[in-house]
Amino acid sequence: MIKIIVDCFGGDHCPQAPVEAAIKALEANKDLFLILTGEEGLIRKELEGKSYDDTRLEIIHAPEVIGCDEKPTDAVRLKRNSSMMKAIILLRDRDDIAAMVSTGSTGALVTGALVRLGRIPGIIRPAFCPILPTMNGGLVGICDSGANVEVTSAHLRQFAIMASLYMENVYGVKNPRTALLNVGKEAEKGDDIRREAYAMLKETPSVNFVGNMESRDLLSGSYDVVVADGFSGNVLVKTTEGTALELLKKLKKDIYSRTIYKIGALLMKKMFADEKKFMNYQNYGGSVLLGTSKVVVKGHGSSKTAAIVKCIEQAYRMEVSKLSGKIETEIAKYEHYEL
C-alpha cells in the first residue's frame, strides 16, 4: 500500500477538486491510501454522500490556508497549521507516507520542501520538472522550470541526471534524448555556465546528451528532456502554454466572426475538441519536484479533478519505480559539488 498526502487547499477549485480526485484515485487504484489535509469540516462536507473506501482514507485537520501572494519564507515559518505545511511536516515525520500532491503556492511549496524535507543524498538543488506534449505524440520534461532562478553548471548536470531517470522510470522513455536549453545549437553558445555545462554533460555517461536546443524546437519531438536554469526554463514552459492558449482563443473568436466559419467549425467539431484537449497542459499531470528526500508533485493552481488525479498517479508511479533511490545511485557516480 502506497500512502500519499493530498493537500486539499490552496488551489482554485479547493476543496472540491482535490477531494473528488482523491475518491477517483482510490477507486482506480486499490494499492493506494490517501491522506487529506485541510479544514476537516469542509473536507467531510465534500465527502458527504459520496461512496469511497474509508479504510484507505485519512483526514488530518489543518485549518489555515496559504495565499498565493504570501511570502514563502513567512508561510513556512508562520503557517504550520496550513494544509500545505502540515502535509510537508507529516511527509517528513511519518515513515509510512511516501509522497504529497499540492495545488497551492509554488513558492511556499518549494521553500517548505527544501527547509523541512531535505534532499536526496548528493543532490545540491531540487528542481521542478513539468511535462509538455510534443507534436509527434511524445512528451518532453523540462528541468528546472522555476525552483532555482540561479544555477551553476554542476546544478544543470544534476538536473539532467534526475530528469532523465524520471522520464525513463515514470514515462518509460528509453535512453531519453537530453538537451541543454541555449540561444543556439553550437557548443560555444550562451554564457560560461552553459559552456561549462555543455562540456560536463558530454562527459556524463548517465545522460544521453544530444547537445544544445533552441527554444523554438521544444515541441518538435526531437528531445525527451530539456535542462535549463529555473528562470529561462520557467519562461520556456509558460511561453509555450501561453502561446497555445492565446492561439486557441483567437481561433475561437475568429470562428465566431462569420457564419461560414461557424459551419466549417461544426464539421471539425471533434478535431477542435481534440486540439483543445491536446493543448490543455493539465492533461499531462503536475510538475514534480525532483531531488527532495520524498516525492512532491505540484499541480497547477487552476487544476480541476482530472488534473489532480493525474498528479496522484504521478506521485504513485514515482514511488513505485523507486526513483529517489535510483537518483541517489546515479548522482553518487559523480563528484559532489558544494552549494
Place this chain on the structure above:
Amino acid sequence: MIKIIVDCFGGDHCPQAPVEAAIKALEANKDLFLILTGEEGLIRKELEGKSYDDTRLEIIHAPEVIGCDEKPTDAVRLKRNSSMMKAIILLRDRDDIAAMVSTGSTGALVTGALVRLGRIPGIIRPAFCPILPTMNGGLVGICDSGANVEVTSAHLRQFAIMASLYMENVYGVKNPRTALLNVGKEAEKGDDIRREAYAMLKETPSVNFVGNMESRDLLSGSYDVVVADGFSGNVLVKTTEGTALELLKKLKKDIYSRTIYKIGALLMKKMFADEKKFMNYQNYGGSVLLGTSKVVVKGHGSSKTAAIVKCIEQAYRMEVSKLSGKIETEIAKYEHYEL
C-alpha cells in the same frame, strides 16, 4: 534622401529576395536610396530585365559571404570583403549612409556592429528588439532578445528606455506599457538583477513601467515593451514563434486526416490563411539593434522579399524619426554605469 545599405548575401533566399525587396522598396518610397553589397555579378544578374530607378541604387562589390556557422569574431576579423562586413564598414565610414539591413549571421552582425560601429553616447550595451503581434491586434517589442546573454540591472534599464522610444517613435505607441520579464508578478520575484532592475525602473520617468510580466502573458495585449536579458528574451521570442508554428503544422496535419475536416477547412479557407499570415512573424519586420551609433536591422535568415521590404521600411522609419538622437537625450538623464 535616406540612404540604406542592403546586405544581399547570408540569408536563405539570397540574392534574389534582397534584390527584389530593394526594387520594391525603391518603388514605394521616392525618398529612399539603396546600396546593395555582395558579389556584383550575381546582383546585376538578379537586376537584369527589371525596371527600377537606377539613380537611387548603388552596388558595392563584396565577393565573400559569412556562413551561419562561422565564429563571429573570425568573421569580423577575417572577412572584411564579405557583403555584411563591407556594409558595416561603409555604414561607419560614409556620413551619407544612415542604416543597414541584413539577413545574415546574427552573431557576426552583432559582433561586427559593436566592434566597428560603436554605440550611441551613454549606451552601455546595444540590444536586439524584435516585434511580435498581440492577440488584440497590437504589437509588443522584446528587448533584449539575444545580443547580451548576461546583463546587469543598469543594462535592463537602458533596454527599457531604448525600446520604449522605439515603440513610440517607429510604431506610434503612446506611452508604451513596459514590463520586466520575470518568473512571477510580485516585485520580489527573480534574482538580484531582476529585483534591482524592478526598483530602478520604478524610478525611471522616461519609462511607463507597469511591473513584472510572466511569459504566459506576452501575447495578451497588456504590454507594449518587455525588457529581458538576452538569454531569457531569446527563449521568450523563439518559444512563441516555435509554438505557433508547431500548432499550425499540427492543425494542418489533423485537417488532412479526415475528409469531413477537409470539407470544414475548405469553408474556413480564408480564416486559416489569415491565421497563417497573422502567425508568420516575418510580416512584422526584422529585429532592430538598438543602441548602435547607426541603425542596424536584422531580418530573419529565412526572410523572403516581403519580409526584407519590411526591414528596409523599419530602418527608414528609425532614421526619419531621429530615434538615435532621442535615445541619446533620454539616456543622458540618468547616471551612467560602467560596463
